[in-house]
Amino acid sequence: MCGIIGCFSREGCYEKLMEGLARLEYRGYDSAGVALLSEGGIAVRKRRGGVNALAGPPLAGQTGIGHTRWATHGRPSDANAHPHAAGKFALVHNGIVENHAALRRELEGQGAVFASETDSEVVVQLIARLYRGDFFAAVSAACARLQGSFALAVLCADRPGEIVCARRKSPLVAAAGGGALFVCSDVPALAGLAEYVCPAADGEFVRIAGGRVFFCDGEGKEIAKVFSRLPEGSRAETGGGTFMEREIAAVPRALADTLAGLRGLDFAPCARALRAAKRVFAVACGTAYHAALAFKDAAEREADVTVLCHTSSAFRDRAPRIGQGDLVVAVSQSGETADTLEAARLAKSGGAYLLSVTNAPHSSLAALADFGIAMRAGAEVAVAATKSYNCQLLCLYALAAQLAFFRHARFPAWYRSLGALVPAAREAFSAFPAVQALAARLAGAKGMYFIGRGQDAVTAAEGALKVREIAYRFAESCPAGELKHGTLALVEEGFPVLALATERALAQKCENALAEVKARGGYAVLFSQYEEVLSASCADAAIRLPAVPEPLMPAVAVIPLQELACSLCLLSGYDPDRPRNLAKSVTVE
Ligand code: M6R
Numbered sequence: 001m002c003g004i005i006g007c008f009s010r011e012g013c014y015e016k017l018m019e020g021l022a023r024l025e026y027r028g029y030d031s032a033g034v035a036l037l038s039e040g041g042i043a044v045r046k047r048r049g050g051v052n053a054l055a056g057p058p059l060a061g062q063t064g065i066g067h068t069r070w071a072t073h074g075r076p077s078d079a080n081a082h083p084h085a086a087g088k089f090a091l092v093h094n095g096i097v098e099n100h101a102a103l104r105r106e107l108e109g110q111g112a113v114f115a116s117e118t119d120s121e122v123v124v125q126l127i128a129r130l131y132r133g134d135f136f137a138a139v140s141a142a143c144a145r146l147q148g149s150f151a152l153a154v155l156c157a158d159r160p161g162e163i164v165c166a167r168r169k170s171p172l173v174a175a176a177g178g179g180a181l182f183v184c185s186d187v188p189a190l191a192g193l194a195e196y197v198c199p200a201a202d203g204e205f206v207r208i209a210g211g212r213v214f215f216c217d218g219e220g221k222e223i224a225k226v227f228s229r230l231p232e233g234s235r236a237e238t239g240g241g242t243f244m245e246r247e248i249a250a251v252p253r254a255l256a257d258t259l260a261g262l263r264g265l266d267f268a269p270c271a272r273a274l275r276a277a278k279r280v281f282a283v284a285c286g287t288a289y290h291a292a293l294a295f296k297d298a299a300e301r302e303a304d305v306t307v308l309c310h311t312s313s314a315f316r317d318r319a320p321r322i323g324q325g326d327l328v329v330a331v332s333q334s335g336e337t338a339d340t341l342e343a344a345r346l347a348k349s350g351g352a353y354l355l356s357v358t359n360a361p362h363s364s365l366a367a368l369a370d371f372g373i374a375m376r377a378g379a380e381v382a383v384a385a386t387k388s389y390n391c392q393l394l395c396l397y398a399l400a401a402q403l404a405f406f407r408h409a410r411f412p413a414w415y416r417s418l419g420a421l422v423p424a425a426r427e428a429f430s431a432f433p434a435v436q437a438l439a440a441r442l443a444g445a446k447g448m449y450f451i452g453r454g455q456d457a458v459t460a461a462e463g464a465l466k467v468r469e470i471a472y473r474f475a476e477s478c479p480a481g482e483l484k485h486g487t488l489a490l491v492e493e494g495f496p497v498l499a500l501a502t503e504r505a506l507a508q509k510c511e512n513a514l515a516e517v518k519a520r521g522g523y524a525v526l527f528s529q530y531e532e533v534l535s536a537s538c539a540d541a542a543i544r545l546p547a548v549p550e551p552l553m554p555a556v557a558v559i560p561l562q563e564l565a566c567s568l569c570l571l572s573g574y575d576p577d578r579p580r581n582l583a584k585s586v587t588v589e
Helices: 014-027 100-109 120-130 135-144 243-249 251-263 268-276 286-302 312-318 338-350 364-368 387-408 413-442 456-471 480-485 504-519 531-536 554-571
Strands: 003-009 031-038 041-048 063-069 084-086 089-097 148-156 163-168 173-177 180-184 196-199 205-209 212-216 279-284 307-311 326-332 353-358 371-374 447-452 474-479 496-500 523-528 541-544
Touching: 003 014, 003 089, 003 148, 003 163, 014 031, 014 063, 014 180, 031 089, 031 148, 041 089, 063 089, 063 148, 084 120, 089 120, 100 120, 120 135, 120 148, 135 148, 135 163, 135 205, 173 212, 180 205, 180 212, 243 251, 243 554, 251 371, 251 387, 251 413, 268 353, 268 371, 268 387, 279 286, 279 312, 279 338, 286 307, 286 326, 286 387, 286 456, 307 312, 312 338, 326 338, 326 387, 338 353, 338 364, 353 364, 353 387, 371 387, 387 413, 387 554, 413 523, 413 541, 413 554, 447 456, 447 480, 447 504, 456 474, 456 496, 456 554, 474 480, 480 504, 496 504, 504 523, 504 531, 523 531, 523 554, 531 541
Parallel strands: 279 307, 279 326, 326 353, 353 371, 447 474, 447 496, 496 523, 523 541
Antiparallel strands: 003 063, 003 180, 031 041, 031 063, 084 089, 089 148, 148 163, 163 205, 173 180, 173 196, 205 212
16 A cells, blocks of 8 residues: 655666555555655655656656655545655654644644645645754654654755655565665565665664665664565566466466475474464465365365464454463565554454465565464466465465474375466466356456355455456355355345355255345356366356365366456456555555
8 A cells, every 4th residue: 555665866866766656556446646855955746646657858867756645635636645745854754653733733833834635745744844954864753753654754954865654563674786775665666676685674774875675673773684586476467468367377486386395395494383383373464365265165174273364454453361381473465454464463463373375575474473384486477366375376376385294193085186276377377268268257347255165165255356356347246055044035036146166065955045146137157177067067167177186176266366357357358467546465454
């Protein structure tokens, strides 16, 4: 949610700033802006719309900051776009200043005149008020008065070549490379721009000054840090089509890379936690939550351990009494989702062992965890998670297998077949023409239901989320066994119900549910890897899935659903990469 970037380059920073900003757009795209500091002072260009809306002659300056916005306080408009300016300062901010109303009243009482409705402008007005000639001291003093979350970058007209940044909860990294110094919300946006990167810890400040980038505390005392090479795979998928199409096409490659990483991963450091955990929790949001549900199913079946699976926000709301001997598995593609991070912090502060599954090795979640499992999905730009979901499932299957091994000295039978997911994912693409035809058939539908039993209930939930998110259709999921307990009332002539049947033992029951849909005039669609299930079905349309060992099927079965949502979205003329009202990384509560 909102991306911030800062850059210092002796050759001029405008081009680099704009390039980074374009890459940050998936964090928010309702307005964008830059501010550059040159001898003439600070020049600001900001507009409602995407980064393209900023087109114009390059702004001069070696030092600059930029922002892509996902509106929280104040609707998208030119005035509410960042950077915000006051006195000698310009500022970009990601996060939420919770005490903005009280601060605004106080500052207005002292004569400050606000130009926007944002919580962020309060910060730059405060800095301007507190400035007594020491740039860093003014930013640090202002931060001390803020409640809430922030990553911010500030320019001061008196200090050419300097950027002062601060981090509380919202992500921030420092980077260097290509003759330039950077601060940025995340690592993927720096791919191709920087070579070395180092994340800021909570409460730290980052400064660019005197031709170097360094970290310090609120007093300005420097903190020693080690920069590491920008991770491979930080680059976005290239090729034709939208990012979402490319990311679906990259699923086999992402699975192969993730598998290679898993093969080299030594679980010994977390063996004790896996063996002895009294309780196992899994926390995540959105698509990652569906992966966590799949983990619960796999771990409970294979390791005979109860997994308590919560959305991160619900975990926070109820704050279950976590203690030593508990294992908390936090799943997050970005590793920066605010609710998941807070849930992870809760778990850590309670004394639990924290295990992360993330696609971002430099993320806040990875830094917090006692042990990390890295997906190697590569940068995921489209807001709708696709390849990262397949990779989350793969990592979590591996974790369920390790749990089984450490608790019962045996790996599940399917453990050796994880590699089969790669060719199966490729084979799933052969169903795409049929899936696209299905999308065309469903294009006129206002809504649809996804159903499944057992592990398929989770795949159904993920399919429905994808359709809601990018095709803007009412789409829900329902365990197939629950259909006749209420939801069936929605089924009328032509109403689409899409069923998944990847568990042979449950397929007949799922088929019965579809028959009940058909009997009420519904349009029934069946997805299965079993020819006999497909041919015996009464469904109006049937999509054959590639076969892998049954417990691994969710990682394959979801692929046609990802494609279905993408096709529906494109057929409706929407942009799958930037669905309305959403952003990729939900870094605010
Ligand atoms: O980065 P995370 O995995 O923590 O993100 C969690 C959700 O915000 C995310 O999965 C969201 O639901 C996706 N946009 C769904 O496609």
